[in-house]
Amino acid sequence: MATDGMNRRQFIRVSGAAAAVTATGIEGIIAARQAPAYAQGTKLHIVRWVDFIPEADVELKRQAPEASKALGAEVTFEFINANDVQPRITAAIQSGAGADLFFMMYNWPQLYQSSLVDVSDVAGAVAKEQGGFYGVFEPSFRVGGKWLGMPHSIVGNAVAYRKSWFKEVGFEQFPDTWDGVRKAAAALKKKGRPWGQTLGHTFGDAPTWAYPLLWSFGGAETDKTGKKVALNSKGTVESIKWMQAFWKDGCDEGGLAWDDTNNNRAFHAGEISASLNGASIYIVAKRKKDQIKDDKGEPMFQDIDHALYPFKGGPGQYPLYFSNGHAVMKYSKNQKLAKDFLRWLHKKENFEKWFQVNEGYSVAAAKSWEKHGMWAKVDKPLKMFQTAARNTRIFGYAGPSTGKATEAFSKYIIVDMYAKAVQGMKAEDAVKWAAGELKKIYEG
Amino acid sequence: MKSSAAGGATGVEVALPHPSPTRAGRLTRVLDSERALAFMLLGPAVILLGVFIAYPFVMGIWLALSSTSVGNVGEYVGLRNFVKAWNDSIFQTAFRNTFVYTFWATIFKLALGMWLALLLNRHFRLKRIVRASMLLPFIIPTVLSTFAWRWMFDPTFSVLNWTLYQMGLIVTKLPFLSDGTYAMWCAIAINTWRGMPFFAITLLAGLQTISPELHEAAALDGANAWRRFRHVTWPLLKPVTLVVVVFSVIQTFSDFQLIYVLTGGGPANSTHLLATYAYQLGVASGLLGEGAAISLFMFPVLLLVVWLQLRYLRRMEGA
Structure with missing residues (x-):
């Protein structure tokens, strides 16, 4: 008997495929050689940031029809400004309607924990298959033993610098200590080539500079319990004093008003000699080599190299990178489909294409990708990103990275502690101010 | 039903059409009822006000009195959010800045x-074009024009710094947005640039209602331009001016877009306003209750401004 254009055999085949998918997820889809039976017209809406590497978004857009075909539902990506992602998430959660999957950064799953679906099954399988996730994801994406965010990638950052300019002031190699960097920056600023560093209210370059600076001098926001503020310490004061000297002697003081794109533009325009950034300064300079040139008219990317940040000379070197991923929203009617999509996205052959386009700007969340063949082919300045994600910390240190840590982060308290100090506030007073603000959050 | 036809012969009964209670008749009766008509006419406006003004306002008050955070309903906490905000140094900065x-x-x-309105009230060639073009800053979306200004004040590529440097007026870049004091004055300048046409065009409309004969009479009595302005123009323009000032105070006090785009509240919170700080707390940190409490701090101030203005206008009407 045929009903609505489907005969008995077809019905059994489709329902069998659906059962296989229910039981085995993406493997089931592949085994059944057929898309799962989601209702006709089912759409999966994913909101992500606009990547600093435009080709990465192009690759995801290219993959969308492939995912649609594999999953039997229409997969659509929406790319929005990174600063607008959180407002969109908040509006979606409060109204109970919006995208099925949202891009997550830092420790956002902690903040939105009551509105996110447990994706431990997907995360567990991917972690097992791909060598486990980097340590930073455990405190930031895992809540109460459940993965509420699916780790996807890490954007590492490093100091992009002009090799020839550093050589001109006597540094054949990049000075890798705090003291050495300050001396080099001072010499370069005297030649009208300052270091460019933002201390503005921006989500990327300012906190990824300020937190590691604090940690690497031995400072911490709280003690291990996360309930007692421990900021006012010798290490924190020392880090501020270093920053004050570094800023005055070596930095472009306009950095106080920079967002995450100003340093890229200033670097490419030859206005600054070095800046903490992702690999995008190098990658964009290389991809636009006919437009971005140095003072001799040569492609600028040939004169760019990367150095590890934070520098040596303190008790340790602990960076803060973007720990990125996706979360399935509880209000979504397509939760199962969303999980199937994550499985599809993280399949080696799919993820690999996106991973390679990034050339190290974004590295994988799982460790086995350190061994990928791409690393043998990338340019020398990009090789350092291969293992850069290993030591990453997340804010809230030394306590857990809870919603309170996010509050301190989004109030820019640590960033502003340094910003106030470089504008003339005494180091001890800046620490006192910041500790007072942190106490209202962590101990209030 | 039978009735006597007016003017008809006595004793003769004329059959009139029997009026049936049709739909049209019922509608006429409803429309004839002032009470029902008032409900019908006011109803949509009341619903709109209720949905778009009263509900969000009541919701805002509830949020401010609760521990609501993103995704969590929260519970009643009394004035705790207000007390926390009042003791918060960033709030204090934002409050002062506002x-x-x-x-x-x-x-x-x-x-x-006012100056622009007085100029535009004169007769000159291309008057209409000048008046229309003056409205441009007011018409362009705030976000767009603020982006343009941000480029002009850019710490590295500022065209203003470049021009001043080329003219030999400065030797080092002016820290337009990287110094807190400069950044606040830049924001004030942009707000002035954007809001001035609203003042000018409204005051111009007010100026045009003043009879030229009053000025002529004052001139004949020997009043110079300043005295004519002070004793003729200003008293007649005062009610319009008050209304414009109140509108402007309300809009400026609750401004968000300009600061959000220009500085994001930085450097080091030196340009945060109540609206931008409330947004930062409510949206970025997910603390909806605390964010609502901060935005509600604006309410008594604005209420006071409106009350004073209405009181003043009523007194003037009574005078």
Whole structure:
């Protein structure tokens, strides 16, 4: 008997495929050689940031029809400004309607924990298959033993610098200590080539500079319990004093008003000699080599190299990178489909294409990708990103990275502690101010 | 039903059409009822006000009195959010900034708007084109024009710094947005640039209602331009000016877009306003209750401004 254009055999085949998918997820889809039976017209809406590497978004857009075909539902990506992602998430959660999957950064799953679906099954399988996730994801994406965010990638950052300019002031190699960097920056600023560093209210370059600076001098926001503020310490004061000297002697003081794109533009325009950034300064300079040139008219990317940040000379070197991923929203009617999509996205052959386009700007969340063949082919300045994600910390240190840590982060308290100090506030007073603000959050 | 036809012969009964209670008749009766008509006419407006003003306002008050955070309903916490905000140094900065920003921007908009209105009230060639083009800053979306200004004040590539440097007026870049004081004055300047046309065009409309004969009479009595302005123009323009100032104070006090785009509240919170800080707490940190409490701090101030203005206008009407 045929009903609505489907005969008995077809019905059994489709329902069998659906059962296989229910039981085995993406493997089931592949085994059944057929898309799962989601209702006709089912759409999966994913909101992500606009990547600093435009080709990465192009690759995801290219993959969308492939995912649609594999999953039997229409997969659509929406790319929005990174600063607008959180407002969109908040509006979606409060109204109970919006995208099925949202891009997550830092420790956002902690903040939105009551509105996110447990994706431990997907995360567990991917972690097992791909060598486990980097340590930073455990405190930031895992809540109460459940993965509420699916780790996807890490954007590492490093100091992009002009090799020839550093050589001109006597540094054949990049000075890798705090003291050495300050001396080099001072010499370069005297030649009208300052270091460019933002201390503005921006989500990327300012906190990824300020937190590691604090940690690497031995400072911490709280003690291990996360309930007692421990900021006012010798290490924190020392880090501020270093920053004050570094800023005055070596930095472009306009950095106080920079967002995450100003340093890229200033670097490419030859206005600054070095800046903490992702690999995008190098990658964009290389991809636009006919437009971005140095003072001799040569492609600028040939004169760019990367150095590890934070520098040596303190008790340790602990960076803060973007720990990125996706979360399935509880209000979504397509939760199962969303999980199937994550499985599809993280399949080696799919993820690999996106991973390679990034050339190290974004590295994988799982460790086995350190061994990928791409690393043998990338340019020398990009090789350092291969293992850069290993030591990453997340804010809230030394306590857990809870919603309170996010509050301190989004109030820019640590960033502003340094910003106030470089504008003339005494180091001890800046620490006192910041500790007072942190106490209202962590101990209030 | 039978009735006597007026003027008809006595004793003769004329059959009139029997009026049936049709739909049209019922509608006429409803429309004839002032009470029902008032409900019908006011109903849509009341619903709109209820949905778009009363509900969000009541919701805002509830949020401010609760521990609601993103995704969590929260519970009643009384005035805790207000107390926490009051003791927060960033809030104190934002509170102070909001007054400074509103005060100076309103003063500049009023002074320059009045000056512009007086100029535009004169007869000159291309008057209409000039009047229309003057509205441009007001018409362009705030986000767009603020982006343009941000480029002009850019710490590295500022065209203003470049021009001043080329003219030999400065030797080092002016820290337009990287110094807190400069950044606040930049924001005030942009707000003035944007809001001045509203003042000018409204005051111009007010100026045009003043009879030229009054000025002629004052001139014949020997009054110079300043005395004519002070004793003729200003008293007649005062009610319009008050209304414009109140509108402007309300808009400037609750400004968000300009600061959000220009500085994001930085450097080091030196340009945060109540609205931007409330957004940062409510949206970025997910603390909806605390964010709502901060935005509600604006309410008593604005209420006071509106009350004073209405009181003044009523007194003037009574005079």
